[in-house]
Amino acid sequence: MNTELIDHITNLFQERFGAAPAHIARAPGRVNLLGEHVDYNNGFVLPAAIDRATYIAFSPTGSNQTTLMAVDFEQEAFFSPQTIPSKTQMDGAPLPEWAHYPAGVMWALNEDHLEAHGLNAVYTSDVPRGSGLSSSASVEMGFMIAWQNLGGWTLPSMQRALLGQKAENQYVGVNCGIMDQFASACGVENRLLLLDCRSLEWKTIPLPKDVSIVIADTKVRRKLTSGEYNKRRAACEEAVRLLKQDLPGIKSLRDVSVEDFNRLAGKLPEEVSKRARHVVEEIGRSKQAEALLEAGNIRHFGELMNECHVSLRDLYEVSCPELNIMARIAQSLDGCYGARLTGAGFGGCTVNLVAHEQAEAFSEALANSYQSETGYPPEIYITRASNGAELVR
Ligand code: GLA
Numbered sequence: 001m002n003t004e005l006i007d008h009i010t011n012l013f014q015e016r017f018g019a020a021p022a023h024i025a026r027a028p029g030r031v032n033l034l035g036e037h038v039d040y041n042n043g044f045v046l047p048a049a050i051d052r053a054t055y056i057a058f059s060p061t062g063s064n065q066t067t068l069m070a071v072d073f074e075q076e077a078f079f080s081p082q083t084i085p086s087k088t089q090m091d092g093a094p095l096p097e098w099a100h101y102p103a104g105v106m107w108a109l110n111e112d113h114l115e116a117h118g119l120n121a122v123y124t125s126d127v128p129r130g131s132g133l134s135s136s137a138s139v140e141m142g143f144m145i146a147w148q149n150l151g152g153w154t155l156p157s158m159q160r161a162l163l164g165q166k167a168e169n170q171y172v173g174v175n176c177g178i179m180d181q182f183a184s185a186c187g188v189e190n191r192l193l194l195l196d197c198r199s200l201e202w203k204t205i206p207l208p209k210d211v212s213i214v215i216a217d218t219k220v221r222r223k224l225t226s227g228e229y230n231k232r233r234a235a236c237e238e239a240v241r242l243l244k245q246d247l248p249g250i251k252s253l254r255d256v257s258v259e260d261f262n263r264l265a266g267k268l269p270e271e272v273s274k275r276a277r278h279v280v281e282e283i284g285r286s287k288q289a290e291a292l293l294e295a296g297n298i299r300h301f302g303e304l305m306n307e308c309h310v311s312l313r314d315l316y317e318v319s320c321p322e323l324n325i326m327a328r329i330a331q332s333l334d335g336c337y338g339a340r341l342t343g344a345g346f347g348g349c350t351v352n353l354v355a356h357e358q359a360e361a362f363s364e365a366l367a368n369s370y371q372s373e374t375g376y377p378p379e380i381y382i383t384r385a386s387n388g389a390e391l392v393r
Pocket of ligand 1: 176
């Protein structure tokens with residue numbers, strides 16, 4: 001819990017609105033260990049909520065007006081249920097992009113006839129934006145908790161995640177899967193989360209003993225990520241459409257075995273075939289995760305992470321030179337079981353599984369080598385799996 005940030009937004013709230021906030025909500029970012037770009041193909045994912053989060057100080061306004069102060073953007077926005085559909089503020093000005101996430105949550109709640117009362121809020125985050133750690137899902141899940149608290153209704157955490165995904169798909173306009181909102185809503189301290197994205201059944205798995213999860217931020221941010229993301233998703237849908245000619249029973253790439261895919265891949269256009277191969281093989285890898293972790297076979301699990309990186313780089317083509325450098329250096333260092341890009345890609349962070357007693361030395365060596373090869377000072381930290389979105393006060 002970042003008490004410094006909580007104090008900061010509490011003070012700002014007091015200054016801006018003339019009273020202490022009624023509550024503080026916290027919603028974490030996430031890191032994903034295995035199962036990348038498979039959630040929207042009904043596969044399995046293995047994320048954890050991390051100890052970096054969005055913090056929201058809020059109070060009800062007693063009217064239908066919502067006023068938000070986004071500390072990290074040094075901007076304010078104000079809207080109501082009437083202005084939300086047109087993405088405008090109460091004075092008719094367009095809503096700034098950062099406000100689409102909280103406004104999208106209110107929109108999704110209104111669509112589902114759940115009360116979302118006007119609130120005043122000041123919020124900030126220590127999840128780095130655009131880094132593949134789901135800062136936007138953490139904003140959505142934080143506001144979901146705020147509106148749940150004021151609305152007098154209670155939804156199970158998975159339902160809150162699904163509404164957040166609906167906000168992102170239909171209001172923000174990114175065709176994301178369920179993984180990020182799920183991890184931010186359902187996180188459990190010191191546990192990994194294993195989600196079947198088809199049935200939405202999930203369970204927790206203890207973090208393997210004696211290993212640390214190290215996050216390495218390349219500091220590279222790519223623009224136009226959402227356009228590329230939506231294209232990848234469309235390629236997967238195209239693969240299913242074409243493969244159905246031979247496999248009429250399939251509904252998604254989850255239903256295609258590696259053997260069937262190998263037999264039929266030649267019938268697909270080259271690019272579609274590469275994208276689909278990543279997904280089919282990655283679902284195969286993620287299916288092995290639970291048994292490997294239970295058996296304490298971290299070495300093999302780490303190899304699957306390394307294979308995942310190669311596949312994201314060469315088949316799914318969502319990596320970038322800096323992510324490749326970061327993963328390559330990490331894989332060569334002592335104590336590293338596996339390293340790969342995490343999240344959507346195109347920049348952002350790698351996730352590394354590292355022997356606990358070597359994690360500090362690993363982080364330092366990785367930072368030094370990465371900076372001398374690329375010129376960028378990276379940010380590297382050992383993370384802890386945390387609880388999901390909650391009211392902290
Ligand atoms: C983004 C999306 C997720 C998921 C990942 C890739 O984070 O929001 O739904 O598709 O990319 O695994």
